[in-house]
Amino acid sequence: MPASASAAPGPQCANPSGTYTGEVPWGQRQVDPARLWPLTRGEGQLVAVIGTGVDGQNAQFAPGQLEGGPGTERTDCDGRGTIAAGIVGAQPAASTTFAGIAPGARLLPIRYTAPDGSGDPRALAGAIDAAVDRHASVILVAVPAAFDSPALSGAVSRARAEGAVVVSAAAATEQGTRTYPTATPGVLAVGSVNPAGEPVQTEAGDYVGVAAPGAELVSTSAGAGGAVAHRWPVTDPGLAAGYVAGVAALIRSYHPELTGDQVLTRLTLTAHRPPSGGHDPRLGWGVVDAYAAVSSTLPADVAAPGAVVPAGSGAAVAPAAAPARRPADVAAGTIALAGVAAAAAAGVTVAAVRRARRRGWRPSRFTP
Template identity: 55%
Template structure:
């Protein structure tokens, strides 16, 4: 099946656990309450260690797809913001929103990546009734609406199989207005393309299973990184209270994990622009052994590293000198290696180096503690983050 046909087929069904139910048959409903231990995808993307520093507070993540059912008990009151398209017969928007921001609650181990983030549900396709493939022009209007509402992260939960001038203009506008645009690759064949996934500046996400193998067939240089897209757990639409689906195999949901991580980075490092956030997520990914992988990008999402790693070329990093390039050591063709220098001067220089290294560690810890309390370099007072 081609990528175009694959997207159209997904658009014509309701996602219900592992089975595809005909669109006219029923709306999504929970399989029950997920009561087992955290699944592999949640363990891989576990962000709980970063929550004392950043839980996504202050960020608005737009979930562009089929709407959000805010009635699920894992969405906090008011977390799905006014202006959202409520109700989600198809279920994909709700499932993706839960991966981004579901709250930690009793009775289930499942929780979202960025529970402090607010969620804006935007429905641009009625996949339970329309049948055909999602319209790129309708998707363009949804992205424009998300950016106009102030979204700092735009998650395309349902990509299109083709592009259009309107969609390309909408993505350019979103990027110019400092929104991170995250979109999955869902094509079946290497030459297939999803949109806006393939457009410049979009954080393009591939999907993998628990073994580390790519799930989708779509491949190319446009892929930035990968995240889980098989055997997933998430919140279900149609729940009156707490309800989940699990064992879900949908590559498109990989982008939701990355969108949640983007919200964490934006919350903790507000000085970074959208391009720098996308670059940080790719650069801190767990690298594939042979460089860029055409189906997994630059590696697998590493949430904790994305938030906490200091990159020396980030505005948020300590201003340390760049490391010197590696220079091969050349020894004389004959004769023993030179003896170590035991002069008094060399001893003083060694002690000075140790002292400077200690000061650097103290400075880094002080700045990190300050950030956790809401302080930013350059301010003349301590302030507390709004919660």
């Protein structure tokens, strides 16, 4: 009997659409990382990309950028891990207008998914533990699991205790369901938007922190065979978390003194607010603003949006003096005072805002 008649068909692996040469992709324009590259490109940061592996044969990853060793996976038949990794850290190249958010960061590719692409929470817990063991400063769960487990919540707790920022996509495909560790406390859950700014994912809840581009995207493709190759247009709510993980790497590189929780606070506090002005179950506190998140001058103890500020405390609404930085940081290291104050106001109680007004602080929509 011929081999083809007796062998089970293998999986159909991802293939590139080609090399993208169009205008700068809208998601990249939205986040605008090049504006921050004079300050930081994410140097010194290790971003774990947990999902389906990453194809190290795509030439838009720099030599040595993808970490090897036990537990890593530099192949990716599924393709989602390679797309997510490219959004985080693909190198600028002359042959394409696409580039990652933090090209100075190193990438730690970890596969935990089954051949069918599904995720076992116990295996995901092991992947997060592996990322912590390798000292990843940002852990991107590109493919979350459909169920929680004690092991998974424990792995998240360990990651946070070690100072890592855990970012996970709100990627559930059925109404009313959650993904994990997306819905786990302390994880930055990321919703997704299309070019019109509309939410595109099904998953929703009070745990969604911010949103980022998740539709009509361009990124690196698996199956490149040593070339610079891409997939487009890609719509996958799970990929929005890649943009946020890249911005988190920029923040950690530029503000190495911040804890993981302080990085999360920056990302939520400086996001572009939803039309309601408050929290949205699908957009969180709004679409991530990379420039504000990296360059804003904020107090170390500034409250996160929605947090209750203790009576008598006004620290959350008063922008702090900029810390001493290298000369190149001075011009680009702060944003307008009104923008910081407006973002901070979303995270305090009404009483705290009134106290701030008595001190002369003015929110962006002050009415005399």
